[in-house]
Amino acid sequence: MNSYAQLDRTDFAILEILQNNALLPNKQVAAEVNLSPSACHERIKRLKDSGILKSSHAVVDPKAYGVGFEAMFFIQLDRHEALLVEEFMQEVVGLPEVKSVTLISGVYDIIAHLRVRDIDHLKSLAFEKFTKRAYITKIESSIVYDFKESRVQKPL
Amino acid sequence: MNSYAQLDRTDFAILEILQNNALLPNKQVAAEVNLSPSACHERIKRLKDSGILKSSHAVVDPKAYGVGFEAMFFIQLDRHEALLVEEFMQEVVGLPEVKSVTLISGVYDIIAHLRVRDIDHLKSLAFEKFTKRAYITKIESSIVYDFKESRVQKPL
DNA sequence: GTGGTGGCAGGAGTATATTCGGAGAAAATT
DNA sequence: AATTTTCTCCGAATATACTCCTGCCACCAC
Numbered sequence: 001m002n003s004y005a006q007l008d009r010t011d012f013a014i015l016e017i018l019q020n021n022a023l024l025p026n027k028q029v030a031a032e033v034n035l036s037p038s039a040c041h042e043r044i045k046r047l048k049d050s051g052i053l054k055s056s057h058a059v060v061d062p063k064a065y066g067v068g069f070e071a072m073f074f075i076q077l078d079r080h081e082a083l084l085v086e087e088f089m090q091e092v093v094g095l096p097e098v099k100s101v102t103l104i105s106g107v108y109d110i111i112a113h114l115r116v117r118d119i120d121h122l123k124s125l126a127f128e129k130f131t132k133r134a135y136i137t138k139i140e141s142s143i144v145y146d147f148k149e150s151r152v153q154k155p156l
Numbered sequence: 157m158n159s160y161a162q163l164d165r166t167d168f169a170i171l172e173i174l175q176n177n178a179l180l181p182n183k184q185v186a187a188e189v190n191l192s193p194s195a196c197h198e199r200i201k202r203l204k205d206s207g208i209l210k211s212s213h214a215v216v217d218p219k220a221y222g223v224g225f226e227a228m229f230f231i232q233l234d235r236h237e238a239l240l241v242e243e244f245m246q247e248v249v250g251l252p253e254v255k256s257v258t259l260i261s262g263v264y265d266i267i268a269h270l271r272v273r274d275i276d277h278l279k280s281l282a283f284e285k286f287t288k289r290a291y292i293t294k295i296e297s298s299i300v301y302d303f304k305e306s307r308v309q310k311p312l
Numbered sequence: 313g314t315g316g317t318g319g320c321a322g323g324a325g326t327a328t329a330t331t332c333g334g335a336g337a338a339a340a341t342t
Numbered sequence: 343a344a345t346t347t348t349c350t351c352c353g354a355a356t357a358t359a360c361t362c363c364t365g366c367c368a369c370c371a372c
Contacts, residue, residue: 007220015214015216015220018213018214019213019214019215019216020213021211021212021213022178022179022212022213022214023178023179023212025327025328025329026328026329026330027327027328027329035351035352036351036352036353037328037329037330037352038329038330038331038332038351038352038353038354039350039351039352041329041330041331042350042351043350045330051217052216052217052220053214053215053216054214054215054216054217055177055214055215056177056178056179056212056213056214056215057174057175057176057177057178057212057213057215057307057308058171058174058175058178058209058210058211058212059175059209059210059211059212059213060171060175060208060209060210060309061207061208061210062309064163064171064208065309065310065311065312066311066312067309067312072258072260072267085302086302089302089304090304093304093305093306094306096309096310096311096312097312098306099305099306100303100304100305100306101303101304102228102269102300102302102303102304103300103301103302103303104228104298104299104300104301105298105299105301106296106298108298111228111267113258115309115312116312117312121312140262142260142261142262142264143260143261144258144259144260145259145260145261146241146242146245146258146259147256147257147258147259148245148246148249148256148257148258149249149255149256150249150250150254150255150256151213152213153216153218153221153223153252153271154221154252155221155222155252156221156222156223156252156253156271156272156273156277181358181359181360182359182360183358183359183360191320191321192320192321192322193321193322193359193360194320194321194322194323194360194361194362195319195320195321197360197361198319198320199319
């Protein structure tokens with residue numbers, strides 16, 4: 001619940017380790033931060049209970065799912081009602097091709113990051129799942145040549 | 157190494173479970189896909205060895221790191237030499253504020269997804285870490301109002 | 313049929329995770 | 343300064359999971 005308990009150097013070290021490798025045995029985590037396994041376990045449990053450690057996810061090779069390349073849609077809407085936008089985003093992020101949806105300020109309203117098999121797939125996605133919606137006024141597509149992601153949050 | 161061994165329904169079920177929760181004990185995964193723990197363990201090992209299951213990462217609450225909001229930079233470069241771009245992306249994704257960098261086709265060349273403390277932080281990031289570079293001709297900033305991400309790859 | 317292969321279940325042994333109680337240090341209170 | 347409270351740690355005991363091995367069955371090729 002409350003994310004604002006003060007974290008010390010050891011907590012941040014644990015968080016960094018688990019962001020890099022969620023499967024590292026507690027015993028080894030403990031060794032890396034110079035704690036006994038039980039003390040380390042208590043800290044991790046506390047971090048989970050307080051909501052700071054939210055979840056852990058395995059990453060798979062998209063190729064195993066037939067993903068050929070990634071793309072982005074830059075979308076403009078004609079209305080900006082909060083409810084409509086929220087519903088649209090939730091719906092879209094549920095599509096198997098959608099990796100993320102971002103609502104932003106500026107010329108474009110929404111950016112969708114996509115994973116598709118091929119060009120035909122991208123085309124049908126654009127026309128059948130997106131353009132169809134009345135409140136979308138414009139979609140621009142871009143091909144993703146490269147995507148680098150940092151999976152660990154470092155202190156700012 | 158080779159990601160192209162054919163996966164059956166059970167493999168995909170395992171992958172989906174672990175993408176949703178990398179920490180689920182093997183025993184429970186096995187129960188969910190109707191396998192014995194040993195058989196399930198063998199499959200997971202095979203998926204790891206073949207490179208399909210790449211890694212697992214814990215997700216933390218950015219607030220614990222003092223993140224106030226997210227933003228995006230839309231960046232234009234004056235040159236597009238592969239080496240320069242690659243170096244730039246690697247350098248940038250190493251910054252603690254950068255969540256991802258995307259190289260795309262279209263008007264903008266690169267999109268950087270950022271996490272910052274506040275406006276001053278965003279400003280100094282833009283001017284000191286980005287604009288300084290000679291080969292960057294233009295940066296547009298957008299504020300991220302909402303970001304939804306799917307952490308499980310579903311069959312296309 | 314026969315031999316070979318691959319995936320599965322089950323069990324034994326080992327390693328790890330989890331829980332609990334108590335010790336010790338630091339901070340707060342009197 | 344002494345006492346109380348709080349907090350975090352460690353170590354031992356228990357529970358649980360992992361790992362490896364064996365044998366079984368089904369499928370395929372010959």
